Amino acid sequence: MEREVILSVKDLNVKFSLRGQVLHAIRGISLDLYKGESLAIVGESGSGKSVFTKNFIGLLDKNGWVDSGEIIYNGMDLAKFKTEKEWVKIRGKEVAMVMQDPMTSLNPLKTVGWQIEEALRLHQDLSGEAARKKAIEILSDVGIQEPERRYKQYPHEFSGGMRQRVVIAIAMACNPKILICDEPTTALDVTIQAQILDLIRELQKKYQLTTIYITHDLGVVANVADRIAVMYAGDIVEIGTCDEVFYQPQHPYTWALLSSLPQLGIKGEDLYSIKGTPPNLFNKVRGDAFAPRNPKALKIDFLHRPPYFEVSPTHKARTWLLDPRAPKVEPPASLKNIRKIRGAKLIEDGGEE
Amino acid sequence: MENNNREVLLSVKDLEVTFGSKRKPFKAVKGVSFDIYKGETFGLVGESGSGKTTIGRAIIRINPTSAGEVIFKGEKINGKISRELDKRVTQQIQMIFQDPMASLNERAKVDYIVSEGLMNVQKDLTKEQREAKVSKALSEVGLLPEFASRFPHEFSGGQRQRIGIARSLIMEPEFIIADEPISALDVSIRAQVLNLLSALQKERGLTYLFIAHDLSVMRFITDRIAVIHKGVIVELAETEKLFAHPLHPYTRALLSAIPMPDPISEKQKKLETYDPSMHDYSVDKPVWTEIEEGHFIMGNEKELAEYRERLKD
Numbered sequence: 166m167e168r169e170v171i172l173s174v175k176d177l178n179v180k181f182s183l184r185g186q187v188l189h190a191i192r193g194i195s196l197d198l199y200k201g202e203s204l205a206i207v208g209e210s211g212s213g214k215s216v217f218t219k220n221f222i223g224l225l226d227k228n229g230w231v232d233s234g235e236i237i238y239n240g241m242d243l244a245k246f247k248t249e250k251e252w253v254k255i256r257g258k259e260v261a262m263v264m265q266d267p268m269t270s271l272n273p274l275k276t277v278g279w280q281i282e283e284a285l286r287l288h289q290d291l292s293g294e295a296a297r298k299k300a301i302e303i304l305s306d307v308g309i310q311e312p313e314r315r316y317k318q319y320p321h322e323f324s325g326g327m328r329q330r331v332v333i334a335i336a337m338a339c340n341p342k343i344l345i346c347d348e349p350t351t352a353l354d355v356t357i358q359a360q361i362l363d364l365i366r367e368l369q370k371k372y373q374l375t376t377i378y379i380t381h382d383l384g385v386v387a388n389v390a391d392r393i394a395v396m397y398a399g400d401i402v403e404i405g406t407c408d409e410v411f412y413q414p415q416h417p418y419t420w421a422l423l424s425s426l427p428q429l430g431i432k433g434e435d436l437y438s439i440k441g442t443p444p445n446l447f448n449k450v451r452g453d454a455f456a457p458r459n460p461k462a463l464k465i466d467f468l469h470r471p472p473y474f475e476v477s478p479t480h481k482a483r484t485w486l487l488d489p490r491a492p493k494v495e496p497p498a499s500l501k502n503i504r505k506i507r508g509a510k511l512i513e514d515g516g517e518e
Numbered sequence: 519m520e521n522n523n524r525e526v527l528l529s530v531k532d533l534e535v536t537f538g539s540k541r542k543p544f545k546a547v548k549g550v551s552f553d554i555y556k557g558e559t560f561g562l563v564g565e566s567g568s569g570k571t572t573i574g575r576a577i578i579r580i581n582p583t584s585a586g587e588v589i590f591k592g593e594k595i596n597g598k599i600s601r602e603l604d605k606r607v608t609q610q611i612q613m614i615f616q617d618p619m620a621s622l623n624e625r626a627k628v629d630y631i632v633s634e635g636l637m638n639v640q641k642d643l644t645k646e647q648r649e650a651k652v653s654k655a656l657s658e659v660g661l662l663p664e665f666a667s668r669f670p671h672e673f674s675g676g677q678r679q680r681i682g683i684a685r686s687l688i689m690e691p692e693f694i695i696a697d698e699p700i701s702a703l704d705v706s707i708r709a710q711v712l713n714l715l716s717a718l719q720k721e722r723g724l725t726y727l728f729i730a731h732d733l734s735v736m737r738f739i740t741d742r743i744a745v746i747h748k749g750v751i752v753e754l755a756e757t758e759k760l761f762a763h764p765l766h767p768y769t770r771a772l773l774s775a776i777p778m779p780d781p782i783s784e785k786q787k788k789l790e791t792y793d794p795s796m797h798d799y800s801v802d803k804p805v806w807t808e809i810e811e812g813h814f815i816m817g818n819e820k821e822l823a824e825y826r827e828r829l830k831d
Contacts, residue, residue, distance in 0.1 A: 209704050210675075325566065354565040354731050359775040359789050381704050384734065385777040388784035407781045425709035426779050427738040432757075435716075436738065438709035442674070503780050 171375050172198040172221065172343065177234035177244070179216060179399075181226070186447050190216050190229065192399040198343070203369060203376040205386040205407075207422065208396035211443055214379045217396070218345050220244070222260045223252035257288045261341035265348040267328035271320040277304075277331050278316035284338040300338070307334045308364055326357035330364065337368060344369075347379045362389050384426050387411060392479070395419045398444050398454035405480030411503060414496065415474075415482035417462075418455045424499045437499060453484065461494050527556040527693060527725050528577065533586035533596075535569070535576050546572045548749040549586070551806070554693075559719065559726040561740035561757070563733055563772065569749040570729050574695045577727070578613050579604075590693070609639050612686030616698035618678035622670040629666035632656065632685045639689070655688040656681075659714060676707035683714065695727045700735065712739060734776045737761060742812075745769045748794070751806075755813040765815050765825045768792045797821070 179191035190213050198204060206214045219225050220236060223246060236243040238259065246252055264270040272280055281300040285291040291299055297316070304312035307330040320328055329349065336344060346365060350358035366389060369376050380386060386393060386407070393410040395403040395418060403416040414420055423429065424437035441458040444450050453459075456466035465471075465485050474487035485491050535547040547569045554560045564570045575581040577588055579595065588596040595607050612635075615621035622631055632652050636643065643651075653663030659680040670678060679699060686694055696715065700708040716739065718724060728740055736743055737757055744754040745768060753766040764770045771792035778784055797804070802818035809815050809825055817825060 209706055355733065355777075356565060356771060356775045356792075358777070363789070382777075383705070384779045387779050387781045388777065388787070411779060411781050422705065423779060425706050426734075427708065427712065428734045428776070428779055430709075430712075430738040432738060435713045436709040438713055439706040 168199040168202075170197045171200040171238070173235075173237040174198075175235040175237070177217075177220065177236065178232040179213075179220065179225070179229060180232045181229040183228065183447075188446050189449075190399050190446060191220075192446075192450065193234070194399075194401055196394065196401065196404070198375060198377070200375055201369075201373050202391045203366075203378065203389055205378040205380060205390035205393045206396055207380055207383050207386065207393060209381055209443060212396045213399040214396045215347055216399075218262075218347070218377055218379060221343065222256055222262055222345065223249075224262070253287075257284060257339045257341065259341060260343045260345065261336035261339065262345040262347060263329075263332050263336050263349050266352045267325055267332050268352065270332055271328060273320050276317055276319055277323070280331070281335050281338050284335050288339040300334075303334045303338055304331075307331070307337065307368070308360075309334075325353055326360060329353060329357075329361055333361075333364065333368070337372075340372065341374070343375045343377065345377045345379070348381070349378070350385065351380070351382075358385065365389070382426075383411075383422055384428055395422065398450060399446060400454065400483065402455065402484070403482040405476070405482075409477065409480040413476070413480070414500065415476055415480075415487060416455075416484045417459045417486070417494075419482075420496045420500060421459075423503070424497045429499050429502045431499070431502075437497060463491065524555040524558075526553045527591065528554040528727075529587075529589040530573070530577070531587045531589070533573065533576060533588065534584045535572050535581055536584040545584075546749050547576065550746070550749070550751050551586075552744055552751065552754060554725060554727060556692075556725055557719075557723050558741040559728055559739055561736045561743040562727060562729045562746060563731060563736055563743055564746035565731055565772075567748075568746045570731075570746050571697055572749075573746070574613070574697050574727060574729050578611050578695055579607065605639060608635075609689050610691050611693045611695065612689050612691040614679075614682050614686055614694060614696040614699045617702045618675055618682055619702070621682055622678055624670055626669075627666065628652075628656070628668055628670065628681055631670070631681060632666070632688055635685065635689050651688055652684075655684040658687060658718070659684045660710075674707075675703050676710060679703060679707075679711055680714070683711075683718075687718065691724070693725045693727070695729070697729045698731070699728075701730065701732065708735070715739070732776075733772055745772065747792075750816060751814075752816045753814065759810075759813055763813075763829060765809070765813075765828060766817070767796065 174194055174196045177191055177194045181188040181190055194217060208214045221243060231244045234244055278300050281303060282296045285296045285299055301312045301316055304315060309315050309327060309330055323331060350361050353361060365376060368374060378386060378389060390407045392406055394401045397418045403419050410419060414423060421439045425439060427436060430436040439458055444454050452468050453466040453471055456462040463485055471483045471485045473481040473483050475481045486494055531551050533547055533550045534545060536543045536545050538544040550573060562570045562573060572581055576583050583596045587594055590607060593603060629652055632655055633648050636648060636651065652666050656663050656665060661677065661680050700711050703711060719726065730736055740757050742756050743760050744751050747768045753769045764773050771790045774790040799818060802820060804816050804818045806814060806816055807822055810829060815825060
């Protein structure tokens with residue numbers, strides 16, 4: 166299946182200088198993003214998932230830089246962009262971002278309508294009545310009732326879920342090709358979370374958007390992602406289709422992430438938890454970065470960094486376990502619960518393929 | 519489980535909490551009643567603004583109640599109480615807060631944060647005794663005793679939450695109110711904190727009131743769950759019963775929204791939405807009814823008949 170690649174990252178290395186030390190935040194990531202797909206990037210805090218995607222929109226903090234590698238979009242190498250002038254062409258129009266916390270990403274002093282129009286003014290040269298019309302249209306597009314009345318209101322008059330819809334409206338204002346959602350639902354209630362995920366999915370279908378979800382919770386992406394990339398210590402350790410990652414995870418870190426989900430826990434027993442802390446990226450990482458926290462790590466894991474092993478054309482993982490010479494290590498038993506937790510009814514109905 | 523024979527530790531009866539001025543009162547909690555048995559984990563679920571935190575805060579006497587009773591070990595603890603009882607309640611009921619970034623005093627060392635409560639109730643404690651207690655509490659939550667001389671900003675989110683837990687443990691409470699203790703944490707850290715809480719419960723026979731909006735976590739940790747909507751408890755049952763036979767439409771909506779780490783069933787799932795206007799309570803008023811043993815629900819005669827039908831299937 167040949168699919169059009171919309172954005173291509175090649176061996177990207179990002180470093181930060183912090184208190185005189187150099188932190189190697191992204192350690193050689195290569196990734197092709199296909200047009201119209203939704204990719205979920207999953208990892209713990211500090212794994213570099215936000216830093217990685219901030220490179221696509223020129224929002225890297227001032228003390229960070231692209232050390233090597235390319236980010237090809239539309240024939241341009243985003244990694245070479247230096248000035249704001251260059252980025253303005255990409256930001257908003259081509260790539261837009263929805264931030265985590267709708268409480269802090271809106272300006273409390275401006276009306277919601279003004280904030281959406283701002284994007285239209287800057288990027289589409291709309292003003293006055295035309296901009297107003299468009300803003301109201303976008304508001305109703307993201308599922309806000311009575312958009313004319315809401316247009317004149319301030320963020321504090323909106324609930325958390327509604328505010329997140331406004332943030333999405335601003336991101337969608339300039340018809341971006343790629344929408345990056347950085348933990349879009351972490352600050353929201355479960356019922357609202359489901360609604361927002363639904364909304365993003367609808368918009369994606371309607372406008373053939375390419376979306377990137379960033380999250381630490383594997384539980385929420387099963388419904389929204391076509392592909393899942395698992396990040397650990399500045400590297401993608403496993404990438405595959407949604408089904409592949411959930412049903413045939415290969416990397417021990419993916420196992421650990423999945424088995425620590427409370428949905429899979431058995432009452433009265435301890436929930437699996439990952440011991441230790443992620444590696445300090447100020448130091449050079451040797452071997453498999455997850456090895457020190459992996460109770461079943463092999464000797465080679467501490468010595469050499471594993472290459473990617475292909476499981477299927479769409480599924481690859483960076484773990485020595487996939488090497489033909491490696492001993493057979495079984496994934497934790499609790500992962501079998503993924504299939505079990507599905508309601509018995511579903512299986513009776515022939516939900517099984 | 520025979521509920522009749524179990525000892526009730528805390529009983530809440532027709533609790534009401536009102537905010538705002540006399541002229542424009544707002545009832546955040548309306549006529550809430552439930553019992554919490556000794557040694558169990560009781561869950562309170564609802565979305566933001568439902569009043570779940572307010573109930574927790576009313577029990578621990580942060581928010582004053584405007585009507586109803588809170589009875590702890592047979593004694594009424596809300597409203598005006600004697601100083602002696604107040605002191606006892608302060609020691610026996612403790613709280614763990616949601617956001618470990620905001621709930622620790624940034625300017626105090628861990629030593630002080632953990633022992634502050636102790637200094638208020640056990641004034642005759644010597645410095646050595648206090649330090650011994652602090653290091654014991656820290657090691658019980660899996661932190662090193664050396665951490666006592668550090669400041670909160672030196673710790674990660676998970677470690678801070680452990681400090682919060684140590685702070686409540688040092689008082690040797692019987693009852694702990696955990697208000698969304700894990701929602702601000704990463705998935706992997708969540709598991710650690712959940713395990714710690716259940717280990718402590720086994721060791722010390724603690725009773726928890728666990729407040730959260732996320733039913734998937736609740737299923738794992740609680741024995742019984744009360745679902746609260748707009749200040750009213752709409753359904754209360756043993757956890758497994760609630761998951762097997764959710765009756766109230768709001769409970770069903772909450773359950774349908776739980777994200778599952780399973781792509782196939784996620785893609786087939788139907789979200790149920792809850793619209794309070796679906797209830798016609800104009801003539802037939804809803805009553806709090808025990809529909810089967812240990813399973814309570816809010817509904818009027820017509821709805822209760824429907825719910826009973828559904829239970830038969």
